[in-house]
Amino acid sequence: DAGVTQSPTHLIKTRGQHVTLRCSPISGHKSVSWYQQVLGQGPQFIFQYYEKEERGRGNFPDRFSARQFPNYSSELNVNALLLGDSALYLCASSHGEGSGNTIYFGEGSWLTVV
Amino acid sequence: RKEVEQDPGPFNVPEGATVAFNCTYSNSASQSFFWYRQDCRKEPKLLMSVYSSGNEDGRFTAQLNRASQYISLLIRDSKLSDSATYLCGGDQAGTALIFGKGTTLSVSS
Numbered sequence: 001d002a003g004v005t006q007s008p009t010h011l012i013k014t015r016g017q018h019v020t021l022r023c024s025p026i027s028g029h030k031s032v033s034w035y036q037q038v039l040g041q042g043p044q045f046i047f048q049y050y051e052k053e054e055r056g057r058g059n060f061p062d063r064f065s066a067r068q069f070p071n072y073s074s075e076l077n078v079n080a081l082l083l084g085d086s087a088l089y090l091c092a093s094s095h096g097e098g099s100g101n102t103i104y105f106g107e108g109s110w111l112t113v114v
Numbered sequence: 115r116k117e118v119e120q121d122p123g124p125f126n127v128p129e130g131a132t133v134a135f136n137c138t139y140s141n142s143a144s145q146s147f148f149w150y151r152q153d154c155r156k157e158p159k160l161l162m163s164v165y166s167s168g169n170e171d172g173r174f175t176a177q178l179n180r181a182s183q184y185i186s187l188l189i190r191d192s193k194l195s196d197s198a199t200y201l202c203g204g205d206q207a208g209t210a211l212i213f214g215k216g217t218t219l220s221v222s223s
Contacts, residue, residue: 033210042118042201042213043158056210090157100146100165103211105157 002027004093004106012112013081021076021109025093031055032074033103034066035090043090049074050097081113117141120202120214127221131192135217137202138184144204147185148211149176152199161200162187192221 005024013019025032031050035043045058049068063079072093078085088110092103120137127133139147146165150158162169164185168177175188185204189196199218203211 040215042203042215043211045206045210045212048210058210088155100205102148102160102163104160105150107157 004091004104006089006091006106006109008109009107010110010112012114015081015083015113017081017113018077018079019081019111021078021089021091021111023074023076023091023093023106025072025074025091026104029093029095029104030072031094031097031101031103032068032072033092033094034074034076035092035105036060037088037090037108038086046076048097055097078111083113086111086113116214117206117212118202118204118214120200120217123199123216123218125217125219127192127219129192129194129221129223131221132188132190133192133219134189135187135200135202135219136184137186137214138182139204139212140183141204141206141212142180142183144206146205147176147178148203149174149185149187150201150203150213152201152216154199158201189219192219194221194223197221 033048034046037043047066048056088108091106094101094103149161152158164176173190199216203213
């Protein structure tokens with residue numbers, strides 16, 4: 001079975017541009033969450049979606065938005081990119097929501113903002 | 115105080131050594147904890163989950179102390195292939211996992 005898949009794997013954007021990152025969860029998983037990991041830090045929680053509804057939001061500005069589609073795939077959108085948005089963006093999926101649900105990460109999307 | 119804090123690294127140990135990492139958490143409502151392994155420029159991969167007092171899987175043992183709010187990871191008989199960054203994560207309000215910065219382990223021959 002395929003794991004969590006993300007696209008694109010690498011991308012370079014200019015300050016002020018917009019980016020859309022995509023994620024397909026493991027088959028049967030209904031929860032998708034997004035994390036940002038900058039070099040030398042642990043993953044920082046951005047959003048969680050379950051059954052197409054937002055269930056949690058981390059401490060990120062409104063430039064960050066996300067959504068989940070009927071097939072449980074998800075998109076993360078970032079507007080007005082800043083240099084500090086350069087990071088590895090990780091998507092993770094789990095079967096359900098709530099504690100005890102193990103999350104599995106995709107390989108991530110490396111975003112460089114120049 | 116950060117929600118999840120880990121031992122500062124790097125830990126440099128010889129093959130065969132036993133090494134232990136500690137992780138403290140501040141949210142007493144957290145129920146589930148996880149150790150992930152992350153290789154350089156790769157995604158985190160689940161190593162162990164810890165729901166009750168502890169969990170053991172081969173050379174790896176994780177323990178949870180709710181009274182003191184810490185989780186530990188013990189690696190016995192270290193292998194060169196254990197070299198990686200180890201991330202500790204705890205659930206927050208039953209949704210997201212909150213991670214520490216990670217601890218880097220380097221095992222040398």
